[in-house]
Amino acid sequence: MFDWNDLKSFLAVAETGSTLAAAQALRVSQTTVARRIAALEEAIGLDLFERRQAGYALTPVGETMLASALAVRDAADRFQDAAGARSRDAGGTxxxxxMEIFAVTILPPILRDLRAAHPGIHIHLDTSDEPRDLATGAADIALRSSKQPAGAGLVGRRIADNPWTVYSSRDYADRHGIPHSREQLATHPFIGGGGHVWEPYQAWLRQYGLEESVVMKYDSASGLLAGVRAGMGLTILPAFLADREPDLIRCIPPKVEDTTGLWLLTHERLRRVPRIRIVLDFIANALTRLGRE
Structure with missing residues (x-):
């Protein structure tokens, strides 16, 4: 059985008359083209070219086979065009x-641009505090902050580092100063809660003896953001978004062990579904650009 690349070399040499010109057209070496021609002739048991000093000339058999080879290339081109059109026109939900905090901060402008570029795709945004199981179809794509995503069959990419650390508003810092050490944190009020982030947040506070510093709790992570913006006190937020909030100041650097990643994930059975692929690539590219700003 011959290789498709052997057939492409046959067509290129037939159209250009030499292995050198064919190699330039295919962007490979002249040796590679000659080797592929020889491999094709051996695979089908026919001589397709006469090797002449002036170049390669099709044999009568080669002339006959050329039409079939062109038909194969045309069919491959139609297949590629159809696949491209399918991807461009992909629609559906x-x-x-x-997390809600990402849904109300960094995602809206990205989803706006996605809608403009691909109006046939409709996004259902789920901001449940409980991580959805992509393996059971509870969601198609997940944007998560974690050290290492857990779940069967997950595929995706780590977009950026996303440590959670302590922030205050600029107004609060002007009035009360910025704590630059863990000892100084004990003299400031904290905003707690944050839905499912509260468990690791509370463990962090407990580790440094700061549980009694919590003066208010919110049920969601976006509540933490609202509270710190209002100058109510300090809180812990994901750096990927908090560092891009003009009204917020990072108080202390995160510990290495507190560093998580921002992950964009889907299930392996969905990775090649056109509408899923479009959304994954669009959001990943947008977040990567945002991370460089």
């Missing part, structure tokens, strides 16, 4: 699950 894509379920995207993430």
């Amino acid at each position: 894509v379920s995207l699950t993430t």
Whole structure:
């Protein structure tokens, strides 16, 4: 059985008359083209070219086989065009699950641009505090902050480092100063809660003896953001978004062990579904650009 690349070399040499010109057209070496021609002739048991000093000339058999080879190339081109059109025209609903704090800060302008570029795709945004199980189809795509995503069959990419650390508003810092050490944190009020982030947040406070510093609790992570913006006190937020909030100041650097990643994930059975692929690539590219700003 011959290789498709052997057939491409046959067509290129037939059209250009030499292995050198064919190699330039295919962007490979002249040796590679000559080797592929020889491999094709051996595979089918026919001589397709006469090797002449002036170049390669099709044999009568080669002339006959050329029409069939062109038909194969045309069929491959139609297949590629159809696949491209399918991807461009892909439509339908894509379920995207993430924390509410990401849904109300960094995602809206990205989803606006996605809608403009691909109006046939409709996004269902799920901001449940409980991580959705992509393996059971509870969501198509997840944007998560974690050290290492857990779940069967997950595929995706780590977009950026996303440590959670302590922030205050600029107004609060002007009035009360910025704590630059863990000892100084004990003299400031904290905003707690944050839905499912509260368990690791509370463990962090407990580790440094700061549980009694919590003066108010919110049920969601976006509540933490609202509270710190209002100058109510300090809180812990994901750096990927908090560092891009003009009204917020990072108080202390995160510990290495507190560093998580921002992950964009789907299930392996969905990775090649056109509408899923479009949304994954669009959001990943947008977040990567945002991370460089």
